Amino acid sequence: MQDTQMNERSTNQETPATDIDVVARVLANADSHAGVALFGRGAQALQTSALDDTGHDGDQFDREERAALRRVAGLSTELEDVTEVEYRQLRLENVVLIGVYSQGSLHDAENSLRELAALAETAGAVVLDGLLQRRPHPDPSTYLGKGKAQELAGVVAALGADTVIADTELAPSQRRALEDVVRVKVIDRTAVILDIFSQHAKSREGKAQVELAQLEYLLPRLRGWGESMSRQAGGQVGGTGAGMGSRGPGETKIELDRRRIHTRMAKLRKQIIGFKPAREAKRANRQRNSVPSVAIAGYTNAGKSSLLNRITKAGVLVENALFATLDATVRKSITADGRLYTLADTVGFVRNLPHQLVEAFRSTLEEVADSDVIVHVVDGSHPDPASQLATVRDVIGEVGARDLPEIVVFNKSDLISPDDRLVLRGLEPGAIFASARTGEGIDEVLAAIARLLPDTSxxxxxxxxxxxxxxxxxxxxxxxxxxxxxxxxxxxxxxxxxxxxxxxxxxxxxxxxx
Incomplete structure (x- = not known):
């Protein structure tokens, strides 16, 4: 692993591009895992925490299918200049990450960029470089300062990158302006997460939710390319755009696309609402039989599915990747004194989770809101577990489950050092240290669930x-x-x-x- 090169100097937007004031740069070779591995202890734990012994995970029938969808390294259809043609499909290959941070927030910015590297790797990209610039606010035109955008163009050309990924949600105008400077495709964090979701969604409901979120993201980002996107014609002419009848108001191509997107979104919302009665019927059946429910919530790749498999032998797909499972999985379990309850594995969360996904997956997140107990799984080996706790609790609060009993579980305890255990204990005194891989702490988790489950008998x-x-x-x-x-x-x-x-x-x- 190469060392992270840190170079912090005074930032001046008007300085020439040769004056490097990008405060954090991570150079990597072309190995498919180097991009993530160079981003520090959190990414290293991500690489080393894959389950070697999957005996307690049950049958993993989805593994071969997921592996068959991997993108081919080195295969590129990118043009030298992305602005020359209508091209807006998301094909991540060799990427450069960029971010902006303000005074005093360097640590958070570095952790966020490491997470973006993991997201890019999960989507099928190779991370070549990571750049951070200190600014009070992102540039409203090109996100980075004008000089730094020119410098980024030089880095992209030198490394042969295909794509630049910004660690935020870019405005459509910022994205287009930055593309004009770097001459390659520019996308943002939201586009990467949506791409991962579109790859991993399997159920009808999950696919409909992801498509709805994608369309909501795409709608304000439609752009015209030449006359074909702005030609207006009315009356008899129709396709020529000239002659008699061409003076009618007509409808531009981009307006037609917007109307079709709105129609498709309305159809998807109706389809998602149609799935609700089936879920409510299953939930009503459990409530009628007085079966309490437990929801497993947590940050993505914290080990929620592994914990579910360890407890119930559910056989849910377990993979060392972000957002490996999206669809809610419900399995039954029994307490030591014979009480029946259900365990529900839910979609993982991430910092700056796109609001489109929160809205689209609100029906899936109902499993958390309608549960009796929440098992909050945290990756104990992550470099910033406090941000994981805060992010997940914010989303739990959004779905109306803030007041439910909560069991905090620091998973991957086999990767936590004794000193880190002391820090985590100070962060959450009542937490349980567990490992879905080794089985440590599982009995303690089950005992805590049994203690908090409502008993009205x-x-x-x-x-x-x-x-x-x-x-x-x-x-x-x-x-x-x-x-x-x-x-x-x-x-x-x-x-x-x-x-x-x-x-x-x-x-x-x-x-x-x-």
Whole structure:
């Protein structure tokens, strides 16, 4: 691993491009993993935390399919000048990352750029360089300062990069202006996340949600290319744009595209709403049978699916990548005292999660809002776990689940040093250290879930005649049998049942305990 080269000087927007005041640069070779590996301890933990022993993860049928979708390294269809042709498809190859930070926020900017490198690698890119510039505010025209944009163009040309990725959401005008300077494709953090989601979505609902988010992102970024996008014609002419009838108001091509996008978005919203009754029916069935639910929430790649597999042998896809699983997975589990509950694995979060995705995946995030307990999984080996905690809690608050009982689990404890454990303990004193890989702390997590699960059952003592074996069977199915004795007058049973079933066994009650 090469060392990160840090060079901080006074920033002056008007200085020539040869005066380097970019405060953080990361140079990497062309190896497919070098771009992430050079971004420090967090990315190194990301590379070393892949599960070597997947026995507790169940059958991983999706692994081969996911591997078959990998992009071919070195295969490029990029032109030398992206502005020469209508080209707006997202094909990430050799990329340069850029970011802007203000005075005193260098540490946060570096962590965000490391995360952007991991996102780019997950999307199929090779990260060649990372640049940070200190400015009070991003330039409203080209994001970077004018001189630094020219310097970026030199770096892109020297490294042979295809794409520049900004660590923020660029305005359409900023993106076009920066493209005019660097002469290669410029995209932002939101476009990368949307690309990853489009690759990993598998269910009908997940694909519809991702497409809706993509269209919402694309709509304000449509741009015209030449006369074909602005030609107006009315009356008899139609396609020629000249002669009699061409003076009608007509409809420009870009307006037609916008109208089609609005129509498609309305259809997708209606389709997503159509999935809601099925989810509510399943949820109502669990509520009718008094089955509490537990939602596993957390930052992306924190180990939520691994934890679900360790507890339930669910066989959910586990991969050392960001946003490897998007669709909610629900599995049942049982506490040590015999109470049934469900575990739901939800989509991961990330800092600066695009608001389009939060809105599109709101139906999926309902699993968190409608749960009884939240298991908040944090990557304990991450260099900035405090930001992970804050980011996830912000999103949980947005979906109305801020007041639910929360169990904080620092996962990947096998990668945490004793000194880091002390720091994490100070950050969250009541947290549990666990490892989905080794099994450390799993019993403690299950005990905490059992302790926080709501228990509205009442304890009763019954004497059931021997000819009513159906009632004994119902007790085992709908309640928890605590003890059983056989007497002359029938089977004496102590059990806990839900209040709505009390009337069924009322005739056989000896004395309700509470």
């Amino acid at each position: 009442i304890e009763v003592e019954l004497v059931v005649p021997y000819d009513r074996g159906d009632l004994i069977s119902a007790l085992h199915e709908r309640g928890r049998v605590l003890s059983t004795e056989y007497a002359e007058d029938g089977t004496r049973v102590r059990a806990r049942i839900q209040p709505e079933f009390e009337s069924v066994f009322e005739a056989f009650a000896v004395a309700p305990v509470n």
